[in-house]
Amino acid sequence: xxxxxxxxxxxLKAVLSLLQQNQSLWQDAAPLAAVYADLKQLVAQIEQFKQxxxxxxxxxxxxxxxxxxxxxxxxxxLASMLFAYARRNNDAVLQAKVDFTISQFRNLxxxxxxxxxxxxxxxxxxxxxxxxxxxxxxxKLNLLSNLTNQYVEQLPNRRVTLSERKMANEKIKNLLTExxxxxxxxxxxxxxxxxxxxxxxxxxxxxARKVVDYGIRHEKPEDSNTPS
Numbered sequence: 001x002x003x004x005x006x007x008x009x010x011x012l013k014a015v016l017s018l019l020q021q022n023q024s025l026w027q028d029a030a031p032l033a034a035v036y037a038d039l040k041q042l043v044a045q046i047e048q049f050k051q052x053x054x055x056x057x058x059x060x061x062x063x064x065x066x067x068x069x070x071x072x073x074x075x076x077x078l079a080s081m082l083f084a085y086a087r088r089n090n091d092a093v094l095q096a097k098v099d100f101t102i103s104q105f106r107n108l109x110x111x112x113x114x115x116x117x118x119x120x121x122x123x124x125x126x127x128x129x130x131x132x133x134x135x136x137x138x139x140k141l142n143l144l145s146n147l148t149n150q151y152v153e154q155l156p157n158r159r160v161t162l163s164e165r166k167m168a169n170e171k172i173k174n175l176l177t178e179x180x181x182x183x184x185x186x187x188x189x190x191x192x193x194x195x196x197x198x199x200x201x202x203x204x205x206x207x208a209r210k211v212v213d214y215g216i217r218h219e220k221p222e223d224s225n226t227p228s
Contacts, residue, residue: 002169005176007211009050012043012179014208015187022201025194032190035182042179049175052168064154068113071147075117076102078124078144081134085127097123110155117148183209 019026019036026032079098086095098120108116121144124136188209194202 004213005172007213008176008180009043009046011209011211012039012183015183015205016040016043018204018208022198022204025198025201029190032187035186035190039179039182039187042175042182046172046175046179049168049171053165053172067147067151067154071117071144071151072102072105072113074140074144074147075120076105078136078140079120081131081136082120082123082127085130085134094123094127114148114152114155117144117151121145121148 016036016039026036079100082098083095086092086098105113105116121141124131124141124144128136128138128141191202191205194205
């Protein structure tokens with residue numbers, strides 16, 4: 001969440017807190033009570049969407065990286081056995097299909113890696129009997145098949161997470177805009193009556209309405225007396 005949005009949200013929460021603490025002063029004013037309820041609901045919705053933007057993807061990323069590395073390891077081993085078999089049998093076509101390094105596997109995009117591993121797996125299955133003497137067992141082929149399927153299934157996860165986060169940020173922006181309008185166009189106007197009736201309460205309200213720039217860095221002005 002953008003720091004400026006966060007600071008405005010902090011301000012709104014401070015206003016709600018102040019109103020709640022002094023509820024006895026305004027609870028009989030139905031319009032003000034309604035505005036308070038609207039503002040409280042808007043802030044609650046912002047907090048809900050905020051949770052989506054602050055959820056960590058570290059677990060998802062780590063799981064994907066581990067799965068990807070296991071997949072690459074198994075696919076490269078099978079490709080190496082196929083290459084050795086092709087070289088021994090002077091099969092130039094097969095040799096060309098599996099002639100790549102493990103670094104080339106790692107440099108592939110997600111969808112390209114999935115396609116490449118499926119291609120290697122299908123070749124391995126085609127030459128399963130011949131590869132037995134190279135140590136390629138049915139268990140290894142099944143493992144590569146399972147890893148490939150798992151990898152393909154998780155490919156949309158990261159995109160969905162980013163899409164949800166983008167949507168949540170947009171929702172926060174819209175809800176915050178609405179909440180700020182409620183505060184400026186309704187609540188501020190309704191609070192003017194307390195300037196004479198409850199001066200201390202009104203002053204506290206004005207202080208709560210100030211947006212403090214928490215976490216926003218400002219460039220320090222140069223000292224005009226500093227020698228160049």
